[in-house]
Amino acid sequence: MNIYLIGHIAPDLDSVAAPVAYAEFLDKSKRYEDSKVIPVLSGDVNKETEFVFKEAKIDLPLNINDISIDPTDAFILVDHNEISQRHPKIPHEQVIEIIDHHKINIDFVSPIRLDVKPYGSTSTIVYEHFDTYGQKPSEGIAKLMLAAILSDTQGLKSSTTTGIDSEYAHQLAKTTETDIERFTFELFKSKSDITGMTPQDIARKDYKIFDFDGKKVFINQIETVEPDKILDMQEEIARALEEIKSIEGAGQAYCVVTDVLKVNSHIIFSTDEEKSVAEKAFTTQAQGKSADIGPRTSRKKDIAPEIERVILYTK
Ligand SMILES: [Mn+2]
Numbered sequence: 001m002n003i004y005l006i007g008h009i010a011p012d013l014d015s016v017a018a019p020v021a022y023a024e025f026l027d028k029s030k031r032y033e034d035s036k037v038i039p040v041l042s043g044d045v046n047k048e049t050e051f052v053f054k055e056a057k058i059d060l061p062l063n064i065n066d067i068s069i070d071p072t073d074a075f076i077l078v079d080h081n082e083i084s085q086r087h088p089k090i091p092h093e094q095v096i097e098i099i100d101h102h103k104i105n106i107d108f109v110s111p112i113r114l115d116v117k118p119y120g121s122t123s124t125i126v127y128e129h130f131d132t133y134g135q136k137p138s139e140g141i142a143k144l145m146l147a148a149i150l151s152d153t154q155g156l157k158s159s160t161t162t163g164i165d166s167e168y169a170h171q172l173a174k175t176t177e178t179d180i181e182r183f184t185f186e187l188f189k190s191k192s193d194i195t196g197m198t199p200q201d202i203a204r205k206d207y208k209i210f211d212f213d214g215k216k217v218f219i220n221q222i223e224t225v226e227p228d229k230i231l232d233m234q235e236e237i238a239r240a241l242e243e244i245k246s247i248e249g250a251g252q253a254y255c256v257v258t259d260v261l262k263v264n265s266h267i268i269f270s271t272d273e274e275k276s277v278a279e280k281a282f283t284t285q286a287q288g289k290s291a292d293i294g295p296r297t298s299r300k301k302d303i304a305p306e307i308e309r310v311i312l313y314t315k
Pocket of ligand 1: 120
């Protein structure tokens with residue numbers, strides 16, 4: 001039997017790096033000795049992920065669409081747990097384990113292994129396994145985990161960053177002889193690259209679909225060192241959000257543009273309803289199709305809960 005490790009749809013770096021790193025840990029620790037542990041992709045990778053895997057000299061995993069799943073195979077969900085963020089090819093009853101750092105929203109009929117911690121990245125939880133069980137990651141895997149921690153925590157600056165993220169990032173930087181500041185800037189640059197992307201691609205660059213009490217809400221986030229490039233396209237992005245809503249069957253859609261150097265975000269929306277939700281959620285005043293929402297840079301901690309609160313409250 002195969003055990004597939006997989007991140008969320010529209011995978012970001014952590015969602016690709018953590019499954020690959022965790023697969024190495026599971027191999028070394030022999031937890032599932034009778035099975036083959038195989039990381040797989042839930043979708044196309046972004047430019048940052050491409051850059052990091054090249055730097056670490058590690059091959060990208062296969063896409064889940066290119067493998068055939070046997071009823072005896074099992075799945076480990078990495079960096080997500082909600083059904084709305086899960087690849088549709090994953091059979092619910094074949095999930096045996098979840099390793100994640102997001103809010104829990106699950107319902108299983110039988111017991112599964114859960115490893116959920118409020119750290120800045122899933123890769124931090126994975127490295128904690130190596131550390132706790134006295135296993136040493138290979139150099140490439142160490143680099144992947146370091147990159148994912150720095151990426152998810154916006155260079156250890158986001159509000160989700162914990163002391164453990166910082167401690168482990170420094171340990172990994174030491175073993176891989178990496179300069180954290182310089183590497184973070186390279187990650188930011190590769191994240192900001194929108195060459196060849198349409199407004200629709202931009203509006204889907206790093207999205208999550210949330211279920212707020214039965215209402216589907218699409219929230220995309222773009223982390224960039226050049227926010228004006230995106231904000232200048234707000235009309236086109238607003239139109240793309242409209243198309244996305246009808247494709248995804250979502251009631252509302254937002255695109256958050258985060259300036260990772262200034263630690264500040266803007267939110268782009270398309271309808272008056274969304275504008276009013278954004279203004280209430282972040283006590284701000286919209287201008288055109290966007291609003292400045294201040295130093296809120298974590299979607300799961302600073303942004304999604306505020307939108308959810310307004311949607312539930314004004315229901
Ligand atoms: Mn993550």
